[in-house]
Amino acid sequence: MRSILDRYAPAPAYDEFADALGRPRAHYAALAATLDGISWADFRHRVTTVNTVLLQRGVTFTVYADARGTERILPFDLIPRIIAAHDWDRIARGVAQRVRALNAFLLDVYGEGRILRDRVVPRELVFSSPHYEREAIGVRPPRDVYVHVSGIDLIRDADGAFLVLEDNARTPSGISYVLENRDVLKRAFPRLFDGYDPRPVDDYPLRLRDALLAAAPPQVTEPTIALLTPGIHNSAYFEHTLLARRMGVELVEGNDLFVRDNVVYAKTTRGPQRIDVLYRRVDDDFMDPLYFRADSTLGAAGIFNAYRAGNVTLANAIGTGVADDKAVYPYVPAMIRYYLGEEPALQNVPTFDCSDDVQRAHVLARLPELVVKRTTASGGYGMLMGPASTTAERAAFADAIRARPREFIAQPVVTLSAHPTVVEDGLAPRHIDLRPFALLVGDHVDVPPAALTRVALREGSLVVNSSQGGGSKDTWVLAD
Amino acid sequence: MRYTIAHRTRYRYPVPVHESHTIAHLQPRSDLAQYCTRFELSVSPRARLYAYADRYGNDVHHFAVLPEHDTLEVVARSQVVVVRGAAAAPAALPRELIDDDPALDELWDYVHESRYVRFCEELDALLSSIGIPGRGDDAVAWFRTAAQAIHDGFVYESGTTSVHATVEESIALRRGVCQDFAHVLIALCRRAGIPARYVSGYIHSGSGETLGAEASHAWAEAYLGPRGWIGIDPTNDTWIDEQFVRVATGRDYRDVAPVRGVYTGPSSSTMSVDVAVEALSPAQQAHTFAEQQQQ
Numbered sequence: 001m002r003s004i005l006d007r008y009a010p011a012p013a014y015d016e017f018a019d020a021l022g023r024p025r026a027h028y029a030a031l032a033a034t035l036d037g038i039s040w041a042d043f044r045h046r047v048t049t050v051n052t053v054l055l056q057r058g059v060t061f062t063v064y065a066d067a068r069g070t071e072r073i074l075p076f077d078l079i080p081r082i083i084a085a086h087d088w089d090r091i092a093r094g095v096a097q098r099v100r101a102l103n104a105f106l107l108d109v110y111g112e113g114r115i116l117r118d119r120v121v122p123r124e125l126v127f128s129s130p131h132y133e134r135e136a137i138g139v140r141p142p143r144d145v146y147v148h149v150s151g152i153d154l155i156r157d158a159d160g161a162f163l164v165l166e167d168n169a170r171t172p173s174g175i176s177y178v179l180e181n182r183d184v185l186k187r188a189f190p191r192l193f194d195g196y197d198p199r200p201v202d203d204y205p206l207r208l209r210d211a212l213l214a215a216a217p218p219q220v221t222e223p224t225i226a227l228l229t230p231g232i233h234n235s236a237y238f239e240h241t242l243l244a245r246r247m248g249v250e251l252v253e254g255n256d257l258f259v260r261d262n263v264v265y266a267k268t269t270r271g272p273q274r275i276d277v278l279y280r281r282v283d284d285d286f287m288d289p290l291y292f293r294a295d296s297t298l299g300a301a302g303i304f305n306a307y308r309a310g311n312v313t314l315a316n317a318i319g320t321g322v323a324d325d326k327a328v329y330p331y332v333p334a335m336i337r338y339y340l341g342e343e344p345a346l347q348n349v350p351t352f353d354c355s356d357d358v359q360r361a362h363v364l365a366r367l368p369e370l371v372v373k374r375t376t377a378s379g380g381y382g383m384l385m386g387p388a389s390t391t392a393e394r395a396a397f398a399d400a401i402r403a404r405p406r407e408f409i410a411q412p413v414v415t416l417s418a419h420p421t422v423v424e425d426g427l428a429p430r431h432i433d434l435r436p437f438a439l440l441v442g443d444h445v446d447v448p449p450a451a452l453t454r455v456a457l458r459e460g461s462l463v464v465n466s467s468q469g470g471g472s473k474d475t476w477v478l479a480d
Numbered sequence: 481m482r483y484t485i486a487h488r489t490r491y492r493y494p495v496p497v498h499e500s501h502t503i504a505h506l507q508p509r510s511d512l513a514q515y516c517t518r519f520e521l522s523v524s525p526r527a528r529l530y531a532y533a534d535r536y537g538n539d540v541h542h543f544a545v546l547p548e549h550d551t552l553e554v555v556a557r558s559q560v561v562v563v564r565g566a567a568a569a570p571a572a573l574p575r576e577l578i579d580d581d582p583a584l585d586e587l588w589d590y591v592h593e594s595r596y597v598r599f600c601e602e603l604d605a606l607l608s609s610i611g612i613p614g615r616g617d618d619a620v621a622w623f624r625t626a627a628q629a630i631h632d633g634f635v636y637e638s639g640t641t642s643v644h645a646t647v648e649e650s651i652a653l654r655r656g657v658c659q660d661f662a663h664v665l666i667a668l669c670r671r672a673g674i675p676a677r678y679v680s681g682y683i684h685s686g687s688g689e690t691l692g693a694e695a696s697h698a699w700a701e702a703y704l705g706p707r708g709w710i711g712i713d714p715t716n717d718t719w720i721d722e723q724f725v726r727v728a729t730g731r732d733y734r735d736v737a738p739v740r741g742v743y744t745g746p747s748s749s750t751m752s753v754d755v756a757v758e759a760l761s762p763a764q765q766a767h768t769f770a771e772q773q774q775q
Contacts, residue, residue, distance in 0.1 A: 305530065
């Protein structure tokens with residue numbers, strides 16, 4: 001019998017599974033033993049079963065750049081990613097620290113602006129951010145919480161060190177894959193869990209609900225939560241329905257809401273229901289046509305008035321996008337030192353700010369070695385992967401950088417860590433990242449052991465975004 | 481001077497609309513040079529009024545009318561005492577005193593583009609014909625020259641531009657209303673690196689020649705370092721004096737539109753605006769004062 005591990009050759013990167021000598025790392029040893037006893041034929045059969053189950057469950061996402069607008073399942077890779085307890089401790093500590101700093105930053109830039117006056121973060125970067133929402137200046141959210149939910153994207157460099165690749169402080173998605181992946185893997189392939197007892201992920205919705213309840217306006221005794229979705233055409237609609245159901249809260253769309261006397265109500269079959277906390281998966285621009293985009297029907301007119309009056313919690317708060325602006329990202333370690341007086345537990349990827357003349361010159365001279373990202377884009381769109389780029393692509397980016405330097409940052413290519421992943425004829429290393437989710441509960445940051453591992457399914461690819469051919473893995477956080 | 485101001489805005493809808501939400505920047509500001517002694521906002525259909533101070537220190541009101549309605553009327557009545565003197569140019573100011581001003585850093589919004597104040601080639605051409613003030617040049621004189629260039633070179637004509645005319649269109653047409661002139665002057669200042677903001681307010685017409693007196697008026701203020709914010713009216717080519725009442729300031733029209741809102745229903749509507757600014761005679765002023773004393 002041919003084992004599926006037979007032909008696994010570790011990648012020229014930090015291999016999560018195998019050490020430098022090709023032996024399974026300690027926390028993967030039991031999995032390696034299990035895989036050794038599974039035939040390739042049996043394994044392929046499981047892959048087919050799992051994909052059918054996922055499609056039936058409707059775990060799909062829409063690819064926006066795909067003109068067909070078709071729904072596809074996010075490819076799910078059956079080989080779980082395992083995180084040792086000591087690694088998770090460091091991740092959770094670093095993520096919690098970062099989120100506290102980002103929240104303090106938001107409170108500051110929409111309040112006194114100390115960090116700008118002290119020139120720790122350039123005022124120019126904040127004020128030129130398309131997500132610096134001036135209507136939110138001077139408007140304090142209930143309990144001073146801005147970033148109720150965030151997703152901090154981490155990668156592992158060639159030495160195995162965890163680095164922060166980017167922050168997602170608006171409406172990070174992906175938790176539904178975490179919940180579904182675990183559930184599906186347990187049903188379809190219980191044997192893989194032999195020798196493991198990964199920390200559960202299924203209490204995430206309840207922890208999210210706790211965070212939302214804790215953020216309710218202080219004058220409300222029994223807060224009502226609703227989840228606001230842009231609707232079925234949104235790529236994360238499946239996630240919205242799943243979270244609403246698992247939290248036991250109403251799923252609403254803009255048309256279901258109205259604002260009377262500075263209070264937000266949902267129209268229900270039992271009459272208007274007052275909403276105290278709105279977990280909104282709608283972008284700032286679309287939340288209130290009175291103050292933001294006048295043509296939006298995804299929010300409700302007057303919501304911002306209700307928010308300003310302190311009658312509703314918006315999670316996340318209005319204006320958090322300035323904290324996850326890619327041009328602001330290089331300054332997050334400085335924020336951590338400034339607000340918390342601590343050293344960052346997780347380092348940034350070295351980043352060049354193209355709005356700075358010296359750094360821009362450096363970037364333009366080294367485009368073939370660098371990754372260039374648009375500060376306003378996400379999802380892996382609008383990137384230049386220097387080493388894989390053509391002369392024409394580089395020339396186009398160079399022109400764009402010169403024309404609008406504020407809109408670009410550049411980073412050295414970091415070879416993401418690799419992980420055994422199912423390919424055509426067995427297992428092969430593919431690059432992965434990690435998105436832990438963080439919940440801000442008052443002053444405390446809860447980092448549930450429910451993180452999303454994304455995997456770049458194309459050989460050699462370093463872009464893990466689902467919109468760019470990425471897939472996901474079940475992620476096991478070990479208790480000890 | 482003491483003024484009573486009535487400002488009525490009326491929207492009519494051919495078919496009933498509902499869920500209208502409205503924001504109003506109608507309450508005159510109280511500052512060192514003017515004081516709003518009385519303000520009353522009435523809305524029909526009746527609605528509960530809410531107020532807040534925005535980030536510019538403007539007193540903003542808002543209200544919602546949820547049931548169906550086919551007209552919406554907003555009437556603001558205010559009394560304002562203005563203690564500004566007659567129009568006079570501030571003392572000369574070398575431009576570098578603006579550049580060196582420690583407050584400049586926090587005025588980022590007033591030296592950059594905003595929704596209706598965009599930089600463009602037409603602006604640069606106009607600016608180069610006026611000249612950019614350099615070190616040692618008098619910023620006060622430059623500001624007046626820039627306002628004069630608009631006053632002398634542009635035709636005041638209502639109906640040529642929409643509410644949302646861009647700086648580019650206004651300069652290309654060399655035409656517009658007070659709002660367009662204010663936006664152009666603000667753009668000139670910002671492009672020259674001098675902070676400038678938009679002022680919405682009223683002007684009292686002492687004579688028949690005053691432009692913009694039948695509606696709400698708009699002009700520009702520049703931050704002239706140690707002289708502070710100084711206002712000039714490019715429409716009437718004058719420094720701001722006791723004939724002017726300031727209502728709200730912001731980056732441009734968008735921040736201070738007297739009345740704006742959204743509603744659910746067909747998009748067509750007609751709007752009419754009436755503004756009356758009356759100066760109380762000294763006798764009336766004494767009378768009013770005595771009356772208030774009795775209350």
